Amino acid sequence: MAISTKPPSGMRDFLPAELARRRYVVNTIQQTYEKYGFVPVETPSIENLSTLLGKYGDEGDQLLFRILHRRDKLARALESAEVGEKDLSDLGLRYDLTVPLARLIANNPELPKFFKRYQIQPVWRADRPGRGRFREFWQCDVDITGSKSLIAEAEVCSAVAEVLLTLGFSNFEIHLNHRQLLKCLIKAAGIALDSEAQTLVAVDKLDKIGLEGVEKELEQRGINQTQTQALLNLIQRPCGIDETGELQRLKEALSGDAEATAAIAQLGELCKLLDSSKASGHYSVDASLARGLGYYTGPIFEIRSSDFSGSLGGGGRYDGLIGMFKGSEIPAVGFSIGFERLLLVLEEKGLFGKIDCGPDVVICHFDDVADSAVIEAANSMREHGVKVEIFPETPKLGKQIGYAESIGVTWVAIMGASEAAEKVLSLKNLASGEQHTLSYQDAATRILNK
Amino acid sequence: MAISTKPPSGMRDFLPAELARRRYVVNTIQQTYEKYGFVPVETPSIENLSTLLGKYGDEGDQLLFRILHRRDKLARALESAEVGEKDLSDLGLRYDLTVPLARLIANNPELPKFFKRYQIQPVWRADRPGRGRFREFWQCDVDITGSKSLIAEAEVCSAVAEVLLTLGFSNFEIHLNHRQLLKCLIKAAGIALDSEAQTLVAVDKLDKIGLEGVEKELEQRGINQTQTQALLNLIQRPCGIDETGELQRLKEALSGDAEATAAIAQLGELCKLLDSSKASGHYSVDASLARGLGYYTGPIFEIRSSDFSGSLGGGGRYDGLIGMFKGSEIPAVGFSIGFERLLLVLEEKGLFGKIDCGPDVVICHFDDVADSAVIEAANSMREHGVKVEIFPETPKLGKQIGYAESIGVTWVAIMGASEAAEKVLSLKNLASGEQHTLSYQDAATRILNK
Numbered sequence: 001m002a003i004s005t006k007p008p009s010g011m012r013d014f015l016p017a018e019l020a021r022r023r024y025v026v027n028t029i030q031q032t033y034e035k036y037g038f039v040p041v042e043t044p045s046i047e048n049l050s051t052l053l054g055k056y057g058d059e060g061d062q063l064l065f066r067i068l069h070r071r072d073k074l075a076r077a078l079e080s081a082e083v084g085e086k087d088l089s090d091l092g093l094r095y096d097l098t099v100p101l102a103r104l105i106a107n108n109p110e111l112p113k114f115f116k117r118y119q120i121q122p123v124w125r126a127d128r129p130g131r132g133r134f135r136e137f138w139q140c141d142v143d144i145t146g147s148k149s150l151i152a153e154a155e156v157c158s159a160v161a162e163v164l165l166t167l168g169f170s171n172f173e174i175h176l177n178h179r180q181l182l183k184c185l186i187k188a189a190g191i192a193l194d195s196e197a198q199t200l201v202a203v204d205k206l207d208k209i210g211l212e213g214v215e216k217e218l219e220q221r222g223i224n225q226t227q228t229q230a231l232l233n234l235i236q237r238p239c240g241i242d243e244t245g246e247l248q249r250l251k252e253a254l255s256g257d258a259e260a261t262a263a264i265a266q267l268g269e270l271c272k273l274l275d276s277s278k279a280s281g282h283y284s285v286d287a288s289l290a291r292g293l294g295y296y297t298g299p300i301f302e303i304r305s306s307d308f309s310g311s312l313g314g315g316g317r318y319d320g321l322i323g324m325f326k327g328s329e330i331p332a333v334g335f336s337i338g339f340e341r342l343l344l345v346l347e348e349k350g351l352f353g354k355i356d357c358g359p360d361v362v363i364c365h366f367d368d369v370a371d372s373a374v375i376e377a378a379n380s381m382r383e384h385g386v387k388v389e390i391f392p393e394t395p396k397l398g399k400q401i402g403y404a405e406s407i408g409v410t411w412v413a414i415m416g417a418s419e420a421a422e423k424v425l426s427l428k429n430l431a432s433g434e435q436h437t438l439s440y441q442d443a444a445t446r447i448l449n450k
Numbered sequence: 451m452a453i454s455t456k457p458p459s460g461m462r463d464f465l466p467a468e469l470a471r472r473r474y475v476v477n478t479i480q481q482t483y484e485k486y487g488f489v490p491v492e493t494p495s496i497e498n499l500s501t502l503l504g505k506y507g508d509e510g511d512q513l514l515f516r517i518l519h520r521r522d523k524l525a526r527a528l529e530s531a532e533v534g535e536k537d538l539s540d541l542g543l544r545y546d547l548t549v550p551l552a553r554l555i556a557n558n559p560e561l562p563k564f565f566k567r568y569q570i571q572p573v574w575r576a577d578r579p580g581r582g583r584f585r586e587f588w589q590c591d592v593d594i595t596g597s598k599s600l601i602a603e604a605e606v607c608s609a610v611a612e613v614l615l616t617l618g619f620s621n622f623e624i625h626l627n628h629r630q631l632l633k634c635l636i637k638a639a640g641i642a643l644d645s646e647a648q649t650l651v652a653v654d655k656l657d658k659i660g661l662e663g664v665e666k667e668l669e670q671r672g673i674n675q676t677q678t679q680a681l682l683n684l685i686q687r688p689c690g691i692d693e694t695g696e697l698q699r700l701k702e703a704l705s706g707d708a709e710a711t712a713a714i715a716q717l718g719e720l721c722k723l724l725d726s727s728k729a730s731g732h733y734s735v736d737a738s739l740a741r742g743l744g745y746y747t748g749p750i751f752e753i754r755s756s757d758f759s760g761s762l763g764g765g766g767r768y769d770g771l772i773g774m775f776k777g778s779e780i781p782a783v784g785f786s787i788g789f790e791r792l793l794l795v796l797e798e799k800g801l802f803g804k805i806d807c808g809p810d811v812v813i814c815h816f817d818d819v820a821d822s823a824v825i826e827a828a829n830s831m832r833e834h835g836v837k838v839e840i841f842p843e844t845p846k847l848g849k850q851i852g853y854a855e856s857i858g859v860t861w862v863a864i865m866g867a868s869e870a871a872e873k874v875l876s877l878k879n880l881a882s883g884e885q886h887t888l889s890y891q892d893a894a895t896r897i898l899n900k
Binding site: 008011012013014015019039040041042043050051068084112135136144151154273278324358371388389390 | 821825
């Protein structure tokens with residue numbers, strides 16, 4: 001009986017054409033991030049559960065992939081009376097790139113005071129797979145640690161905006177809000193502080209479940225109708241109002257609240273910085289933006305587009321997280337691009353040009369030519385920079401050329417006994433049909449010039 | 451209490467300078483493989499245990515990282531009377547790149563008949579960590595499926611040799627042997643066929659434990675002294691003998707054995723092909739080479755170097771493995787480079803040149819300059835291709851320049867109020883001390899020309 005050949009649920013194989021598109025996007029992201037002075041790090045796929053647990057909320061903890069103990073450790077665990085999940089594992093798979101960064105910063109005190117790092121790696125979540133939702137997927141993060149300056153916020157927003165623009169995608173807006181402002185808005189709506197986290201979770205779904213959905217959720221979470229209406233009035237931006245107007249509206253609604261005033265001033269300053277950046281014309285203040293994760297402490301961001309329901313990425317300031325590992329506080333701000341979603345949008349909008357993948361030429365040969373002569377010809381062309389595949393066997397020429405056509409290559413180089421004797425190739429363009437007898441080097445030059 | 455900040459045992463964080471070296475090697479490998487017409491694939495980190503188990507021998511199965519069941523599935527498993535490893539998991543982490551390739555080939559019948567793929571991804575093994583030995587490490591594989599032609603063997607050997615030579619490393623030799631030849635040698639030594647696998651395992655350790663060690667192992671495995679001596683005499687190459695002489699010696703020792711004669715003829719033909727390839731001068735016939743894994747069926751290879759004890763990579767022909775997934779047989783041959791070991795050798799031999807990493811310039815600014823003006827200057831230089839970091843705060847200039855020096859950057863660009871007013875920068879070379887006032891564009895040009 002043959003074994004199943006499919007990848008597990010939510011996991012994917014990437015074949016060459018798709019991988020070429022993914023690499024093209026990764027390269028664009030890398031080059032853009034490096035222009036901003038970000039440097040790369042990578043962290044291990046497996047982390048201690050003590051690093052991961054308690055950082056992503058209860059739901060996040062549930063979605064962690066855990067590594068089963070082995071040998072003696074497993075045997076000992078199974079001997080005890082009441083065996084549970086926590087006895088069977090102390091390692092888990094990376095769930096995001098922010099918590100590992102916080103651990104890494106704490107573990108490497110020799111790193112520069114302002115550490116601008118980017119990281120592009122897969123993460124794993126045992127979520128229900130769906131359209132654009134996988135159990136192994138890639139994240140592309142930029143973070144700046146060590147500074148509370150708003151320049152840090154402006155730089156990560158500018159870098160992310162430049163990535164999207166460079167990929168040819170301009171129909172997006174970075175929504176901006178501030179966690180302190182949100183807190184003040186919740187307070188101003190008369191909602192008790194101990195319901196803040198619950199309220200944020202409900203408001204975070206506005207995009208997905210709409211106004212009525214949020215009303216219902218808030219009711220279920222014990223927020224009364226008056227409070228709910230007050231909050232929804234506060235966080236909804238009136239039509240036709242510009243950034244200055246919206247900031248003014250919020251300022252008036254929360255006048256007298258010093259914390260709110262400070263947060264609004266920060267948002268105003270950030271807008272001014274973004275006007276000088278690549279995010280200019282691609283941002284808007286959105287007091288309803290909540291972001292799910294608990295660790296944000298200042299400005300928060302999310303990329304929205306009418307071409308995609310949901311967010312294409314997000315981030316914000318989290319001044320407390322590194323301190324959970326280090327003991328002393330280190331401020332930080334970051335932005336993460338949802339790689340699979342971005343790919344989906346680029347594909348749907350037809351923003352991938354022709355991406356080369358595979359050999360430039362296939363060498364077809366007859367069985368009266370020594371294989372060593374074929375290898376010599378191939379390596380000679382490779383030395384000139386051509387990607388060469390050798391047809392490994394010698395069936396009839398038509399079959400060899402048929403194979404070359406089937407893999408979409410433009411050129412074939414034919415070697416019979418007479419060509420081999422003279423160290424030349426009969427180079428044929430499969431698109432135009434033109435054919436010339438050329439030295440290995442001239443054949444290479446012709447192929448590279450198209 | 452702060453949480454532990456170290457990665458788990460056998461796992462590593464990669465900081466920018468080390469990651470830059472790793473990427474340089476990966477890029478060299480990719481570019482070389484692509485010149486040979488190989489195309490990339492990637493497979494998921496998590497595979498079904500049914501895919502992995504029984505392919506790597508008992509020891510391999512023991513070293514798999516298994517994923518713990520979750521929720522209901524875990525609860526149900528823990529309810530049963532005798533709970534064991536197999537009840538708690540049906541997923542495991544990728545252990546090598548060959549078995550996933552075999553699954554992928556079987557799962558994608560639309561792939562070209564001759565599929566030349568390369569794959570560079572991490573694998574995980576719960577091995578005891580040691581020098582150059584990790585629990586998460588990278589493999590770089592090339593494989594050609596669909597052909598029994600020796601051109602396939604020659605192409606993978608040539609590609610791997612070219613990788614090493616391109617990296618500046620020439621002190622290596624690809625040892626060649628043939629599984630059928632080994633089998634005939636074992637038979638000729640009088641060892642029973644059902645001890646073949648055991649014998650191969652012992653011989654495979656020759657490199658590590660020496661002749662005496664192998665003698666002892668063989669004795670423990672029930673091979674008598676006469677047989678052991680006969681085998682060791684057969685597989686050891688006499689001093690000062692060339693490839694032709696060694697093949698002749700083996701042919702004579704096994705004369706009359708048709709299978710041996712065919713295998714020796716194949717090795718002879720392969721040597722001829724390698725003479726026309728990049729592996730020319732970098733191979734030798736070695737009848738003592740065994741390779742641990744059970745699935746090889748034809749020629750086998752291993753990279754050895756006097757600069758490294760142990761193997762830097764290896765491979766061979768495995769015509770049966772894909773059939774385990776597909777039901778019908780598809781021949782295949784592959785070669786895998788041990789990435790971490792290669793890196794270790796390159797480092798020890800000083801073969802890494804200066805690899806750039808990090809920004810070209812840090813912008814230092816005074817607090818009477820608007821942050822938006824600084825961002826504008828940065829983005830202008832970035833548009834010309836310069837990697838620019840903005841110092842995010844405005845302490846005294848000496849402190850800002852000190853930071854730039856500490857991260858090893860060559861240039862700083864200083865912006866005071868007068869520079870900002872005229873949209874210029876005071877560009878200073880930290881190595882030479884020279885300083886010029888330049889427009890953003892001229893500063894960019896100066897930096898890029900060094």
